[in-house]
Structure formats: C-alpha cells, structure tokens
Amino acid sequence: xxxxxxxxxxxxxxxxxxxxxxxxxxxxxxxxxxxxxxxxxxxxxxxxxxxxxxxxxxxxxxxxxxxxxxxxxxxxxxxxxxxxxxxxxxxxxxxxxxxxxxxxxxxxxxxxxxxxxxxxxxxxxxxxxxxxxxxxxxxxxxxxxxxxxxxxxxxxxxxxxxxxxxxxxxxxxxxxxxxxxxxxxxxxxxxxxxxxxxxxxxxxxxxxxxxxxxxxxxxxxxxxxxxxxxxxxxxxxxxxxxxxxxxxxxxxxxxxxxxxxxxxxxxxxxxxxxxxxxxxxxxxxxxxxxxxxx
Numbered sequence: 280x281x282x283x284x285x286x287x288x289x290x291x292x293x294x295x296x297x298x299x300x301x302x303x304x305x306x307x308x309x310x311x312x313x314x315x316x317x318x319x320x321x322x323x324x325x326x327x328x329x330x331x332x333x334x335x336x337x338x339x340x341x342x343x344x345x346x347x348x349x350x351x352x353x354x355x356x357x358x359x360x361x362x363x364x365x366x367x368x369x370x371x372x373x374x375x376x377x378x379x380x381x382x383x384x385x386x387x388x389x390x391x392x393x394x395x396x397x398x399x400x401x402x403x404x405x406x407x408x409x410x411x412x413x414x415x416x417x418x419x420x421x422x423x424x425x426x427x428x429x430x431x432x433x434x435x436x437x438x439x440x441x442x443x444x445x446x447x448x449x450x451x452x453x454x455x456x457x458x459x460x461x462x463x464x465x466x467x468x469x470x471x472x473x474x475x476x477x478x479x480x481x482x483x484x485x486x487x488x489x490x491x492x493x494x495x496x497x498x499x500x501x502x503x504x505x506x507x508x509x510x511x512x513x514x515x516x517x518x519x520x521x522x523x524x525x526x527x528x529x530x531x532x533x534x535x536x537x538x539x540x541x542x543x544x545x546x547x548x549x550x551x552x553x554x555x556x557x558x559x560x561x562x563x564x565x566x567x568x569x570x571x572x573x
Contacts, residue, residue: 281425293360297513300354307353312346318556322346325555329481344551348509355513356400360429364408364437371398371405371515378519379460382501383411388451388459390502392491392522394466394542395554397507397515400434406517407438412460415440415447417490444490451498463491465538468559476532476573477564480539481546486562489573492534496526502534504541509552532573 292300311317322345326338333341359367382389389412393399406414416434418441421427431441439462442450447461469475469488476489495502501524505517520541523534546553564572 281423285425285429289357290360292354293357293362297358300358301351301512304347304350304354307350308347311350312343321558322555325557325559326550328483328560330550331482341550342555345553345555348551349554349556351512352398352400355398359400359404360433362404364404367401367404367437368408370513371401371517373406373409374516374518376410376519378503378521379410379412383458386455386458388412388461388498388500390461390463390491390495390500391505391519392463392465392502392538392542393505393507394464394546395557396466396542396545397509397552399464399507401515402505402507402517403434403439404437406460406462410460412458413440414438414460414462415442415450416462417444417447417464418442448494451494461494463488465491465535466542466554466559467557468561471562471567472571474571474573475567476535478532478536478539480543483560484564485539485560486564486567487535487539489532489535491538492526492532495523495534499526502526502538504538506541506545508545509549 292303295303312319319342322342323338326333326341326345330338330341379389391414393402403416416439418431420443421430435441447459450457451459451461465487467488469486474489474493475486476492477484477486479485480487491502494500502522504520504522506520507515507517510516522538522541523529526534529537
C-alpha cells in the first residue's frame with residue numbers, strides 16, 4: 280500500500296505545476312480546517328496561550344492564516360520529491376551565505392539553528408548548493424522503513440547528510456579536514472530524558488533542548504541562527520545571524536535562550552508561518568528530571 284501511495288499518487292502529484300498544486304492547497308484548506316478541523320484544539324490552545332492579550336477574533340484570524348499556510352507547505356513538501364536543485368534554490372535563497380565563509384576558510388565548522396517556521400523541508404534541499412560547508416541535519420528515523428527511506432532520500436538528494444547525533448559527533452571529531460554546518464531544529468519539545476534549558480518562549484515557560492549549545496561549547500564552534508522568511512507564495516529567503524562565537528561570554532543556557540528569542544521575534548512578526556499544530560508545551564518543568572535541566 281505504501282508503494283502504491285508513493286508511486287501512483289505522490290510522485291505524479293509532485294510533477295504537477297505549482298499553480299495546480301496551490302489550487303489543490305485551497306481545496307485542502309476547506310477540507311482540513313473547515314470540515315475535519317485537523318488538530319484545531321491544539322492549534323487554538325497554543326495560540327491562546329502564546330498571545331494572551333489578543334482577542335478571540337485576532338486568534339481566529341491567525342488560526343485561519345496558519346491553516347492556509349499549512350496546506351501550502353503540505354503540497355510544497357510533495358513537490359520536493361521531484362523538484363530540481365535549481366528550482367529549489369530559486370525558491371529558497373540564502374541572503375548572506377558569506378557570513379559562514381570566514382569560518383570555512385579557517386577550517387571551522389558551524390552550527391545552524393532554526394525552527395519549524397515557513398518551509399523547512401525546502402531549506403534542506405536548497406542549502407547544500409549555497410554554502411561551502413557540508414550540511415548535516417540531526418535526524419530521528421521513522422518507524423516505517425519505506426517512508427523513512429523515501430523521505431531521507433528526498434531531503435538528502437542534493438547534498439544534505441541526514442544523521443543521528445552520534446555519527447555527527449564522530450565526523451566532527453575525526454574529519455578535521457572537512458568543515459560541517461550542523462543543522463538543529465530548536466523548537467521541538469525535548470524528551471523528558473534530554474538535557475533541557477527552561478526559558479520564556481511565546482509567553483510560556485518552555486523547555487528547549489540544550490544539544491546545540493552543548494555541541495557549540497564542546498567543539499568551540501560558532502552558533503548561527505537562520506531566519507526562514509516568506510517572500511511570496513512558494514518563495515522564501517534565509518538570513519543568517521551570529522548568535523555566539525566566544526561562548527565563554529555566556530553562562531550555561533544563555534545561548535539557548537538567545538537563539539530561542541531570535542526565533543520568537545520571527546514568529547511574532549508573522550505568527551501564521553510557525554507550526555502551531557505541534558504540541559510544543561506537552562511537558563512541564565516538573566516532569567523533567569532535575570539532573571536533565573540547566
């Protein structure tokens with residue numbers, strides 16, 4: 280069944296022109312939001328808690344705009360199965376890749392942090408051809424082996440390495456002659472067993488995984504935030520901002536708080552483009568093991 284869905288449905292759909300895909304997105308919006316209300320309770324709760332001063336009408340406006348964008352991201356992600364590298368880079372442009380070049384020239388790797396904001400899947404396809412570093416993204420394999428192979432293959436087809444944390448650490452330690460850009464998605468809820476830093480994010484006490492800061496400190500490599508901004512329907516741009524280069528200037532957790540605040544500013548500027556359907560605040564501070572917090 281999985282093979283039939285992929286080869287007879289998704290691949291043919293992915294070859295359709297964008298104007299047809301966006302027409303499909305408009306129909307999906309009506310079905311997903313108006314008829315089935317997919318994860319509407321989670322979205323509404325997240326928005327209400329994140330914007331306590333906004334009126335019900337304002338929350339509903341953001342909610343509707345989110346679902347329209349969510350459906351666009353859905354069809355754009357299907358398109359990614361067959362999109363060319365040139366088209367991916369045309370639709371996802373790195374504005375200032377030169378920010379990374381001094382580190383590359385010094386033989387230094389970097390850490391890139393971002394969130395599930397705008398089209399993060401397209402970013403995976405577009406970044407290898409626009410920076411000199413070898414991009415590596417942390418990845419947790421899917422339980423379904425068929426979809427794990429297809430999605431991993433799609434994301435990595437133009438040069439992105441999809442790896443678990445241990446292989447990434449091994450590469451950084453042993454391959455001194457190669458410079459890596461390690462990509463962290465910083466906005467997912469960390470597991471209870473993960474080392475986490477609690478900070479205020481979107482008006483709420485929030486656990487943020489400490490892994491990016493920990494790696495930056497351990498290997499003494501800079502940590503850089505990427506703002507993934509929407510230019511128009513199906514077109515995006517990424518702007519890099521240096522968060523920390525000399526980590527000794529920051530107390531533990533402050534770098535994590537800094538790049539979380541950076542993402543928050545992007546979300547506040549255009550909240551409809553963040554992944555509100557994610558149950559981001561499912562774990563409270565009391566649930567985390569004390570020795571896993573900083």
